[in-house]
């Protein structure tokens with residue numbers, strides 16, 4: 001067991017699994033315990049965990065990862081259209097295609113580092129986005145987006161004589177993946193993704209990625225060819241993005257080009273930084289928080305606000321409604337931006353740094369016996 | 380051949396930075412198993428010479444040959460894999476990682492080569508490399524700091540750790556750029572002892588040093604560099620007695 005996974009890692013994995021699987025229960029009081037949102041928590045959690053392998057461990061900031069997310073969605077929908085409505089082939093197909101795509105874009109972008117690398121990834125992603133709208137319309141169905149239709153060939157389904165009545169829906173071994181089934185399907189992948197990320201971070205390979213982030217020059221003078229390391233991290237995180245994109249297509253079989261836009265790429269960067277760059281749990285928490293607030297805030301409108309502030313004196317309430325309305329609905333990005341700025345200034349290590357600080361304060365004011373543990377090596 | 384035991388040959392190397400002739404017509408031969416010291420005033424081009432050897436800088440002309448292989452034109456990681464390690468003047472370390480991991484990383488390069496995709500293996504199961512790193516840290520007297528973050532070490536400790544990072548690779552040629560700068564007298568003496576011990580194992584070394592005590596304790600041969608040129612070389616006694624050296628270097632600061 002010790003050679004497989006350390007005790008701490010195992011505890012973390014078990015705790016994480018428990019938290020994820022019980023989400024429908026503990027999120028209900030927060031008004032977030034419904035499948036649609038829970039699925040998105042899982043999907044963007046996967047996206048962020050994978051992004052962290054590149055950005056958090058290796059230190060390369062990509063501004064184009066939404067491209068791989070989008071490619072994953074398209075690939076999955078094509079698998080539903082051409083092969084079968086079963087989700088597993090779609091996932092495999094999506095991960096492979098997005099990995100291949102990441103290999104090409106990563107190979108080209110990694111010829112530069114720092115800001116030039118970021119700009120290159122951004123440029124490639126915007127190119128993909130524009131291609132999806134124009135030249136590649138036969139593959140992407142342009143602005144309408146790629147959808148399932150009754151007339152899709154679905155050769156594998158046809159071969160075993162399976163046919164559907166009404167609108168086709170993705171399945172797993174015949175079970176439809178809507179609602180909670182869809183959530184548990186995505187949750188399984190999030191837990192697997194988390195486990196794999198843990199293994200990567202705790203492997204010699206993961207240590208090399210951290211060393212590249214720490215001092216790439218030293219790595220080179222120590223005998224390492226750093227580029228294949230960075231490229232591997234890039235491809236792995238691209239495959240994670242593809243997996244997440246495919247899951248979004250599983251829960252809602254429609255793929256549109258807006259998924260590849262730069263705002264979507266920026267969002268995963270925000271998630272990772274908000275939660276804590278380089279930590280395992282942080283990016284997932286960042287993803288959950290952003291998706292939660294997006295859901296709550298974007299649903300608010302002037303009517304709800306007027307009701308909410310109605311206890312204030314008249315006239316004053318109107319001003320408050322006017323001001324707050326700028327931060328909700330379509331304006332929720334303003335709130336996100338504000339929260340992000342506050343976090344980066346006061347907690348550069350993200351929410352995980354906040355958690356560590358609180359834990360440190362708690363330990364200091366705790367019983368004196370607890371103090372002696374503080375300096376012990378973590379082994 | 381008479382010079383068959385020459386392991387490093389810097390042949391007619393020039394290096395220009397714009398108008399500055401940082402290295403001019405350098406010809407340096409280092410014998411296998413010997414310690415070759417390079418001394419000279421600030422800005423003489425000593426670090427530049429090491430940069431050319433390890434592939435950080437390309438020479439403007441000339442070439443560097445190591446054990447029959449031309450180094451010039453190769454990538455730094457390829458040069459390291461041929462058996463050349465370097466301690467830098469400003470420590471080049473992994474500041475965010477622990478001291479132990481800093482020393483383990485070079486051992487992986489030695490064992491697994493320039494790239495390995497071993498992402499499903501647990502670092503905790505690499506006991507051989509960890510023990511090796513712990514021995515190395517013991518040798519440089521830093522085992523008690525193994526779990527510290529490398530960036531928080533004192534300047535002298537960083538340098539000792541960097542030495543351990545080089546030694547764990549058992550390089551054939553070790554390049555040391557002022558390895559004792561920033562160290563206490565006690566740590567300097569420990570380092571000298573350590574370097575003498577390595578020498579008895581047959582490792583070839585090129586050492587740049589300002590501390591004459593260190594130079595004369597270790598060097599078999601000394602080259603004196605001033606304004607990019609080698610103005611004298613020979614045994615420590617020959618160099619000490621050379622009037623040109625007295626004037627350019629020893630006479631001034633020491």
Ligand SMILES: Nc1ncnc2c1ncn2[C@@H]1O[C@H](COP(=O)(O)OP(=O)(O)OP(=O)(O)O)[C@@H](O)[C@H]1O
Pocket residue numbers: 396399401419420421422423424425426427428468
């Ligand atoms: N990359 C570079 N670009 C331009 N000039 C450089 C570069 N590296 C070194 N120089 C210049 O070359 C000259 C030699 O520098 P070098 O660092 O080799 O000296 P040094 O002998 O190591 O001195 P010190 O004892 O101070 O370390 C200096 O004038 C320096 O400014």
Ligand SMILES: [Mg+2]
Pocket residue numbers: 425426427468556
């Ligand atoms: Mg120097």
